[in-house]
Amino acid sequence: xxxxxxxxxxxxxxxxxxxxxxxxxxxxxxxxxxxxxxxxxxxxxxxxxxxxxxxxxxxxxxxxxxxxxxxxxxxxxxxxxxxxxxxxxxxxxxxxxxxxxxxxxxxxxxxxxxxxxxxxxxxxxxxxxxxxxxxxxxxxxxxxxxxxxxxxxxxxxxxxxxxxxxxxxxxxxxxxxxxxxxxxxxxxxxxxxxxxxxxxxxxxxxxxxxxxxxxxxxxxxxxxxxxxxxxxxxxxxxxxxxxxxxxxxxxxxxxxxxxxxxxxxxxxxxxxxxx
Amino acid sequence: xxxxxxxxxxxxxxxxxxxxxxxxxxxxxxxxxxxxxxxxxxxxxxxxxxxxxxxxxxxxxxxxxxxxxxxxxxxxxxxxxxxxxxxxxxxxxxxxxxxxxxxxxxxxxxxxxxxxxxxxxxxxxxxxxxxxxxxxxxxxxxxxxxxxxxxxxxxxxxxxxxxxxxxxxxxxxxxxxxxxxxxxxxxxxxxxxxxxxxxxxxxxxxxxxxxxxxxxxxxxxxxxxxxxxxxxxxxxxxxxxxxxxxxxxxxxxxxxxxxxxxxxxxxxxxxxxxxxxxxxxxxxxxxxxxxxxxxxxxxxxxxxxxxxxxxxxxxxxxxxxxxxxxxxxxxxxxxxxxxxxxxxxxxxxxxxxxxxxxxxxxxxxxxxxxxxxxxxxxxxxxxxxxxxxxxxxxxxxxxxxxxxxxxxxxxxxxxxxxxxxxxxxxx
Numbered sequence: 209x210x211x212x213x214x215x216x217x218x219x220x221x222x223x224x225x226x227x228x229x230x231x232x233x234x235x236x237x238x239x240x241x242x243x244x245x246x247x248x249x250x251x252x253x254x255x256x257x258x259x260x261x262x263x264x265x266x267x268x269x270x271x272x273x274x275x276x277x278x279x280x281x282x283x284x285x286x287x288x289x290x291x292x293x294x295x296x297x298x299x300x301x302x303x304x305x306x307x308x309x310x311x312x313x314x315x316x317x318x319x320x321x322x323x324x325x326x327x328x329x330x331x332x333x334x335x336x337x338x339x340x341x342x343x344x345x346x347x348x349x350x351x352x353x354x355x356x357x358x359x360x361x362x363x364x365x366x367x368x369x370x371x372x373x374x375x376x377x378x379x380x381x382x383x384x385x386x387x388x389x390x391x392x393x394x395x396x397x398x399x400x401x402x403x404x405x406x407x408x409x410x411x412x413x414x415x416x417x418x419x420x421x422x423x424x425x426x427x428x429x430x431x432x433x434x435x436x437x438x439x440x441x442x443x444x445x446x447x448x449x450x451x452x453x454x455x456x457x458x459x460x461x462x463x464x465x466x467x468x469x470x471x472x473x474x475x476x477x478x479x480x481x482x483x
Numbered sequence: 484x485x486x487x488x489x490x491x492x493x494x495x496x497x498x499x500x501x502x503x504x505x506x507x508x509x510x511x512x513x514x515x516x517x518x519x520x521x522x523x524x525x526x527x528x529x530x531x532x533x534x535x536x537x538x539x540x541x542x543x544x545x546x547x548x549x550x551x552x553x554x555x556x557x558x559x560x561x562x563x564x565x566x567x568x569x570x571x572x573x574x575x576x577x578x579x580x581x582x583x584x585x586x587x588x589x590x591x592x593x594x595x596x597x598x599x600x601x602x603x604x605x606x607x608x609x610x611x612x613x614x615x616x617x618x619x620x621x622x623x624x625x626x627x628x629x630x631x632x633x634x635x636x637x638x639x640x641x642x643x644x645x646x647x648x649x650x651x652x653x654x655x656x657x658x659x660x661x662x663x664x665x666x667x668x669x670x671x672x673x674x675x676x677x678x679x680x681x682x683x684x685x686x687x688x689x690x691x692x693x694x695x696x697x698x699x700x701x702x703x704x705x706x707x708x709x710x711x712x713x714x715x716x717x718x719x720x721x722x723x724x725x726x727x728x729x730x731x732x733x734x735x736x737x738x739x740x741x742x743x744x745x746x747x748x749x750x751x752x753x754x755x756x757x758x759x760x761x762x763x764x765x766x767x768x769x770x771x772x773x774x775x776x777x778x779x780x781x782x783x784x785x786x787x788x789x790x791x792x793x794x795x796x797x798x799x800x801x802x803x804x805x806x807x808x809x810x811x812x813x814x815x816x817x818x819x820x821x822x823x824x825x826x827x828x829x830x831x832x833x834x835x836x837x838x839x840x841x842x843x844x845x846x847x848x849x850x851x852x853x854x855x856x857x858x859x860x861x862x863x864x865x866x867x868x869x870x871x872x873x874x875x876x877x878x879x880x881x882x883x884x885x886x887x888x889x890x891x892x893x894x895x896x897x898x899x900x901x902x903x904x905x906x907x908x909x910x
Contacts, residue, residue, distance in 0.1 A: 242768075243764070243767065243768050244748075244767070244768040244769075244770075247741070247744060247745050247748060247764075247768050248745055248748055248749065249745045249746060249748070249749040249751070265530070268530075269530075325564065328564070328568055329568055329571050329572065332568050332571075332572040332574075333571075333572055336572055336573075336574065341572070341574060416561070417561065417564070420560075420561045420564070420565050421561075421564060421565050421568045421569075424522075424555060424569075424574065424576075425555070426555065426556055433558065436558035436559075436560040436561070437528055437556065437557075437558045438528070439528070439558060439559060439560055440526075440528030440529060440559060441526060441528065441559045441582065441794065444528065444529070444741075444760065445741070446528075446529075
């Protein structure tokens with residue numbers, strides 16, 4: 209009986225992986241099918257004929273690659289900004305008691321309940337005054353601001369998980385508060401930082417609405433904006449090229465996740481146990 | 484080591500922001516004495532249509548060095564929210580491409596310029612009355628209509644002839660004829676008709692004029708709804724075909740038009756009702772052995788009228804160059820230009836002259852002569868001018884029609900839901 213448990217676990221795990229990965233597999237499958245096959249009743253994961261032209265069409269679409277570059281720049285910049293701001297702020301939120309913590313938590317919760325549609329117009333006007341509409345700098349700041357509250361909430365959960373005794377031990381050895389942070393807290397926070405960075409990166413990479421409204425010039429468009437150009441009016445959708453473009457768009461995230469996978473898993477587990 | 488990590492992160496941020504700032508900022512119009520630059524927000528999405536638009540704009544720019552037009556390509560998704568923010572933030576483009584149903588509210592709110600005096604008499608006479616009505620708000624022409632779609636019936640020639648049906652010809656065919664053909668061709672696993680009605684409101688609104696259905700009278704906040712015999716005729720006909728005749732493939736009633744077309748390709752349905760633009764897709768994607776035809780426009784007791792909701796070009800009222808923008812649109816909508824654009828988009832030109840150019844060029848290829856002939860039947864769409872229509876459509880009409888088509892409510896229930904829902908929204 210016990211001999212069967214381990215294979216059963218692997219089978220269950222394999223099933224779960226297939227379940228999670230199926231949308232991506234289907235996307236890849238759709239990206240190599242002709243529109244005739246995509247519009248037929250025959251359902252198959254493997255295409256009857258490999259139709260690479262979808263990739264050619266997607267890449268030929270105006271600005272797909274430059275949009276990807278814009279997305280990468282904005283996502284990386286906003287991720288770094290979020291982490292740089294969230295690290296000290298999360299520490300304060302987790303360690304200090306009293307009014308600052310209450311105000312911080314209140315701000316985080318309030319910022320999460322506002323629908324985007326409510327804030328977009330005032331945000332647009334503010335950015336326009338600062339000459340930051342139609343600018344990747346403006347979009348980076350918006351993504352940073354929008355992602356920061358949740359990132360802060362996420363990170364402070366990891367800070368709480370670090371025993372204060374470790375900091376006290378550092379202080380006893382003569383370390384200043386800054387040294388304690390640099391040498392003890394932040395290194396222990398690495399898994400949380402990675403998880404938060406992943407969240408920030410993906411949030412910015414996929415963000416559509418702010419980019420749609422704020423960016424006016426095609427040369428500034430991010431990837432989600434360019435991808436929607438495959439969806440036309442009157443119900444017309446270029447499904448094959450859209451799937452090809454979407455798969456290409458997913459590659460940087462997949463690569464980023466692959467690189468960070470080990471630390472991300474550790475970070476999530478740490479959060480689950482202590483957060 | 485840790486310090487180096489923080490420094491790297493800081494450097495990365497600064498570099499990324501510098502790169503961002505270098506690529507940030509859009510072009511603006513020239514300074515004093517320089518050429519005027521008009522921003523043209525285009526929703527053209529098909530590669531051929533993008534090319535056609537660029538060609539037209541290129542020709543304009545070559546001929547008008549003092550008034551240069553810059554295309555700002557935008558997708559359809561979310562464009563309403565983008566525009567409303569742009570209008571309120573004073574950053575809307577000069578020339579705006581959008582559908583009539585969505586620009587009427589903008590016109591009512593005073594965001595669009597009155598183009599009545601800029602539109603040439605030649606153009607006014609060239610646009611069918613019902614189509615021009617669709618862009619006329621409070622006696623002001625607020626846009627130039629450019630492209631339209633009509634609902635057409637695509638038929639599998641072999642299945643019809645095998646069933647002994649004579650394929651209809653002539654200027655129009657009646658809904659009764661459609662019903663009879665659907666019954667005759669329903670055999671075994673083959674159904675007479677497939678109709679993607681997962682979002683049925685647009686189809687029922689567009690085709691209601693053939694039965695004398697108008698749905699709305701009055702305009703703006705004063706619009707009133709009427710759901711009488713004319714309005715109920717088509718939903719009841721579909722219900723009868725689906726559940727009495729059993730000649731509509733049931734699953735298609737829950738699908739979009741594009742999804743329903745798959746069963747037409749597979750020979751599961753002998754006919755399918757689709758937007759006319761699908762002619763191009765069917766020509767491209769249908770199995771080689773599928774011989775198909777476009778049947779004449781459907782006519783009810785009141786004719787073959789279909790409500791017009793054209794794509795349009797309008798001008799931002801706050802543009803510093805309204806006159807130049809109107810001149811550009813006048814050029815854009817010249818017969819040859821409009822024909823080229825509509826051919827690329829597989830749509831019906833909004834002007835009679837462009838329809839003729841397209842008809843002369845395409846002949847009867849892929850049923851185009853029949854599709855283009857349907858362009859003469861467009862009539863005004865009262866729903867465009869009812870302020871609460873969009874909300875009513877999404878929250879009342881579509882769910883009510885879906886329940887009716889699923890036989891969860893009867894005709895009287897549908898009638899009540901449509902009218903009471905409107906009253907609740909507008910109270």
